[in-house]
Amino acid sequence: MKTGDELSDAPREGLGGAEPAQLLPSPQVDAEGELAAGAEPVARTQWQLFRRRFFRHKVAVAALILLVLLYVCALFAHQLAPYDLHPKLNIDVLSQARKGPSAKHWLGTDELGRDQLTRVIYGGRISLAIGLTVAIAATVIGTLIGMIAGFFGGWTDQGLSRFTDLVLVIPDLAVLAIAGKELGNGSVPVIILILAALYWTYLARVVRGLVISLKEKEFVEAARASGASSFRIIGRHILPNCVGPITVAATLTVATAIITESTLSFLGFGVQSPTVTWGNMLSQSEGTVGTHLSYLIYAPGLAILLTVLAVNFLGDGLRDAFDPQSKH
Amino acid sequence: MATYVGRRLLYSIPVILVASILLFVFVRETTDPTARLRASRDTHAVARERARLHLDDPLPNQYWHWLSDFARGKWGDSAITHRSVASDIKRAMRNTLQLILWGILISAVVAIAIGVYSAVRQYSALDYTFTGLSFIGLSMPPFWFGIIAIELLVYQPKHLFNLHDPIVYSIGLHGAGGGVLDYARHLALPVATLCVQIIASWSRYQRASMLDVMSADYIRTARAKGVPRRKVIFKHGLRNALVPLVTVMAIDIGYLFGGLIITEKIFSIPGMGNLFFTALDGGDTNVLLPWLIIVATSIIVFNLLADVLLGVLDPRVRVS
Numbered sequence A: 001m002k003t004g005d006e007l008s009d010a011p012r013e014g015l016g017g018a019e020p021a022q023l024l025p026s027p028q029v030d031a032e033g034e035l036a037a038g039a040e041p042v043a044r045t046q047w048q049l050f051r052r053r054f055f056r057h058k059v060a061v062a063a064l065i066l067l068v069l070l071y072v073c074a075l076f077a078h079q080l081a082p083y084d085l086h087p088k089l090n091i092d093v094l095s096q097a098r099k100g101p102s103a104k105h106w107l108g109t110d111e112l113g114r115d116q117l118t119r120v121i122y123g124g125r126i127s128l129a130i131g132l133t134v135a136i137a138a139t140v141i142g143t144l145i146g147m148i149a150g151f152f153g154g155w156t157d158q159g160l161s162r163f164t165d166l167v168l169v170i171p172d173l174a175v176l177a178i179a180g181k182e183l184g185n186g187s188v189p190v191i192i193l194i195l196a197a198l199y200w201t202y203l204a205r206v207v208r209g210l211v212i213s214l215k216e217k218e219f220v221e222a223a224r225a226s227g228a229s230s231f232r233i234i235g236r237h238i239l240p241n242c243v244g245p246i247t248v249a250a251t252l253t254v255a256t257a258i259i260t261e262s263t264l265s266f267l268g269f270g271v272q273s274p275t276v277t278w279g280n281m282l283s284q285s286e287g288t289v290g291t292h293l294s295y296l297i298y299a300p301g302l303a304i305l306l307t308v309l310a311v312n313f314l315g316d317g318l319r320d321a322f323d324p325q326s327k328h
Numbered sequence B: 001m002a003t004y005v006g007r008r009l010l011y012s013i014p015v016i017l018v019a020s021i022l023l024f025v026f027v028r029e030t031t032d033p034t035a036r037l038r039a040s041r042d043t044h045a046v047a048r049e050r051a052r053l054h055l056d057d058p059l060p061n062q063y064w065h066w067l068s069d070f071a072r073g074k075w076g077d078s079a080i081t082h083r084s085v086a087s088d089i090k091r092a093m094r095n096t097l098q099l100i101l102w103g104i105l106i107s108a109v110v111a112i113a114i115g116v117y118s119a120v121r122q123y124s125a126l127d128y129t130f131t132g133l134s135f136i137g138l139s140m141p142p143f144w145f146g147i148i149a150i151e152l153l154v155y156q157p158k159h160l161f162n163l164h165d166p167i168v169y170s171i172g173l174h175g176a177g178g179g180v181l182d183y184a185r186h187l188a189l190p191v192a193t194l195c196v197q198i199i200a201s202w203s204r205y206q207r208a209s210m211l212d213v214m215s216a217d218y219i220r221t222a223r224a225k226g227v228p229r230r231k232v233i234f235k236h237g238l239r240n241a242l243v244p245l246v247t248v249m250a251i252d253i254g255y256l257f258g259g260l261i262i263t264e265k266i267f268s269i270p271g272m273g274n275l276f277f278t279a280l281d282g283g284d285t286n287v288l289l290p291w292l293i294i295v296a297t298s299i300i301v302f303n304l305l306a307d308v309l310l311g312v313l314d315p316r317v318r319v320s
Helices: A004-009 A027-031 A046-056 A058-075 A116-152 A154-169 A172-184 A188-199 A201-214 A218-225 A230-267 A278-288 A294-322 B002-030 B045-052 B059-071 B085-120 B125-139 B142-161 B180-214 B217-225 B229-259 B261-266 B272-281 B285-313 B315-319
Strands: none
Touching: A046 A058, A046 A294, A058 A116, A058 A294, A116 A154, A116 A188, A116 A201, A116 A230, A116 A278, A116 A294, A154 A201, A154 B002, A154 B285, A172 A188, A172 A230, A172 B002, A172 B229, A172 B261, A172 B272, A172 B285, A188 A201, A188 A230, A201 A230, A218 A230, A230 A278, A230 A294, A230 B142, A230 B261, A278 A294, A278 B142, A294 B125, A294 B142, B002 B059, B002 B285, B059 B285, B085 B125, B085 B180, B085 B229, B085 B261, B085 B272, B085 B285, B125 B180, B142 B180, B142 B261, B180 B229, B180 B261, B217 B229, B229 B285, B261 B272, B272 B285, B285 B315
């Protein structure tokens, strides 16, 4: 099964997804009573309109702030973490082992006396980095393939669309587990590469649908009539109109990638110890369920949940801001 | 209708074939079935096994051999259990199917109820609550939900009330000689873990499609004619709003066969997921390949089913 966001938002073939044309930002809809009687209408750029709409979505703004904080935490883990990530296991550290949350160790310590808060802060680095990198890579691949398929149509489209279908059929978690075990030995770049290779399809479908509807528009026809090259038409007229949906889809890919990476690390086929990730922290603490050490299972999972939740809310806010017509 | 189904069917066959080539090459390149012989003191053991398995033949020949055997139902024996792969898969599938069946049934009922309620009472307090919950459900890592459920619903109550047995179990599908109640106590948590994401996603879909339908002209007409509200919602509204959900359900069910990996691992259920891990740990390509092909095929078949269902339920689709 695909992870959540693909279930909920992926445009299904034929039905379910929004009409591509609807996804385009349309300035005239959102005048929102700005034209008070007698007042001069204020000219606003698309960007200003977008910003106003986004900042009205309070939950999305909160999600954005949380995400920025999380990334800052990950970047400055060295400075922020209260303890060493890999402390020398001397008597001082070991005597602190298996202690529940306290003033000294906010989230408690594990069997070796390592501070959980420190590990959660460092663990975010990998998850957040993988989420962002996979989304960027998948977006580039997906946009390129979707753009070419949609714009040139015909056999090119047939070939690329069939290829997309093929990738969608591959059981992702199983293939990732095999690859993680046999190829990468848990190396982060390999995991990023494989995740990106599997998750570009959603973007390709979104972009292809958009381009097909956009290339029939009058302004594209006008550009073509005035002798613009395909390259220029795509770059100047089509791509800018796809920015909104692409951003939303890319955001959702971040969420998928973070969940899959943590699942993979939890299963033991992802990033390996001593590198700390939220997933392998949970994998190590799974055995404490039902014991007095079970406080160890909450923080890493909560960190994943909050991060993905924030990403999903951000995606929702971006969608509303880019596309005021859609009501979700 | 027949040509529509036929066209879809014809299109699926090459997808399965090409997928099987990709998966074959992938497994051959990543997994070494002779790995466990490396430690053997017999220095020729690996070479003998490679020759026996024709591992040094060119890949296309290997694939052709494998395909012709696979298509004729000669799936061979598992390198670990030495039982026939087909019977191992059948046994695992039976357990997995129970999870899937209950999971789908419960998810569908709950998701439709939530979706209809949220659409009819749009922007009510409960609608906002369901929206919030569905966002949490979609963002929840399933494996963490499983662990937390075991801690909070199995162990904590057991400690707290000093129970001999937990209220619900966290291991396996059956107790010895248990009845229906025992079965339910075993299934409760794995099915719940499976359902969280599905309910979250399906209820959002149902809400959206119900909202779409309820603003349609024929609903207003029905209301204007004086059809009772309840009848408008369920007969005119729900029946039409189910069409998109049914296709989404079909597609998602196809993905479930592979996605149970996590649930089965956490709750130690001897299904397809566990079969996969045993095969992966032992480098058992005899099991891995058919497993991957079956899961990929189920995705294709249920995608096909979704197309066909949509064609049946919405005649407009057939033409295009």
